[in-house]
Amino acid sequence: MTVHATQLNKAADWLARSRRVAVLTGAGISAESGIPTFRDALTGLWERFEAADLATPQAFRADKALVWGWYEWRRMQVLRSQPNAGHRALVVLRQRVDDLRLITQNVDDLHERAGSPDVVHLHGSLLHPRCFACGHPHVLPDGIPDEPEGGRSIQPPRCERCGGYVRPGVVWFGESLPTLAWSAAERAVRECDLFLSIGTSGQVFPAAGLHQIAAQQGKPIIVINPGEMASVQSRELCLRGPAGEVLPALLARWA
Numbered sequence: 001m002t003v004h005a006t007q008l009n010k011a012a013d014w015l016a017r018s019r020r021v022a023v024l025t026g027a028g029i030s031a032e033s034g035i036p037t038f039r040d041a042l043t044g045l046w047e048r049f050e051a052a053d054l055a056t057p058q059a060f061r062a063d064k065a066l067v068w069g070w071y072e073w074r075r076m077q078v079l080r081s082q083p084n085a086g087h088r089a090l091v092v093l094r095q096r097v098d099d100l101r102l103i104t105q106n107v108d109d110l111h112e113r114a115g116s117p118d119v120v121h122l123h124g125s126l127l128h129p130r131c132f133a134c135g136h137p138h139v140l141p142d143g144i145p146d147e148p149e150g151g152r153s154i155q156p157p158r159c160e161r162c163g164g165y166v167r168p169g170v171v172w173f174g175e176s177l178p179t180l181a182w183s184a185a186e187r188a189v190r191e192c193d194l195f196l197s198i199g200t201s202g203q204v205f206p207a208a209g210l211h212q213i214a215a216q217q218g219k220p221i222i223v224i225n226p227g228e229m230a231s232v233q234s235r236e237l238c239l240r241g242p243a244g245e246v247l248p249a250l251l252a253r254w255a
């Protein structure tokens with residue numbers, strides 16, 4: 001971890017003086033749990049595709065089995081993985097500030113399994129499929145899907161109410177975000193006195209717009225990401241390191 005102590009001390013000081021923290025997480029916070037990020041190239045059956053091309057209603061209409069297979073493979077990975085120190089640190093941080101609102105772009109349940117309540121899922125969840133035709137929630141069989149490492153095409157199950165095809169309970173590109181989740185996220189950023197962005201490349205909208213709202217409102221911003229980040233605003237601190245190392249180090253500095 002190449003984060004300088006001065007940066008960490010400054011960030012810990014900002015956190016210690018904040019009361020209402022809004023946190024936005026992306027795929028990077030689940031990377032240390034073994035879940036590939038969206039930047040990582042797809043493998044196996046899907047290696048010739050871009051994630052953003054597969055995660056669309058058009059792709060599902062074109063080849064339901066290919067897309068459903070991809071999501072069952074990802075659900076298997078998530079159910080086989082465990083929350084990491086980054087997920088767990090956010091549970092501790094919540095106990096240290098008056099109000100913490102946790103907003104995620106991730107479709108895994110690792111924040112919840114780490115113990116975070118009321119997680120706002122902007123892009124849905126792998127664990128709540130529904131009917132593509134009538135929207136009726138579909139209950140998946142218990143247990144972890146046993147998918148081949150390279151994946152396979154699987155016909156999606158049928159809706160018990162209308163017989164339609166079941167789709168993953170995620171927000172696909174070109175689809176609107178859940179209204180309640182988006183309004184809760186916007187409100188959290190407008191009401192916070194510190195914005196914490198963890199493990200996101202800030203490429204997907206409107207989620208990436210939350211950072212801009214915080215910057216426009218002059219909120220102090222802490223970014224945790226080992227990668228090269230876009231231009232840093234005035235009241236913004238960039239801690240270049242993996243969330244699973246930086247977040248515990250931040251908490252450790254906050255006696």
Ligand code: BV8
Pocket residue numbers: 025026027028029031032037038039040052055105106107123170171172173174175176177198199200201202203204205206207224225226227228241242243244
């Ligand atoms: C919509 C669910 C209204 C599915 C996802 C404005 C400008 C340009 C384009 C648009 C715009 N407005 C709308 C668009 C179109 C589009 C969009 O943003 N396109 C992009 C690609 C340009 N947006 C939409 O379609 C949205 N809907 O706008 O609806 C509408 C409707 C009709 C017509 C018009 C408008 C819906 C977007 C949601 C799509 N669904 N996920 C699934 O998962 O299968 S998005 C998905 O990709 C994730 O949820 C996430 O949001 C995104 C990936 O981004 P990140 O999470 O940031 O992950 P990434 O891999 O990119 O980066 C990882 C980062 O972690 C890196 O920076 C890396 O350095 C860092 N990292 C790595 N290791 C670690 C780490 N950090 C910390 N610790 C580590 N250890």
Ligand code: ZN
Pocket residue numbers: 131132133134135136159160161162163164
């Ligand atoms: Zn149905």
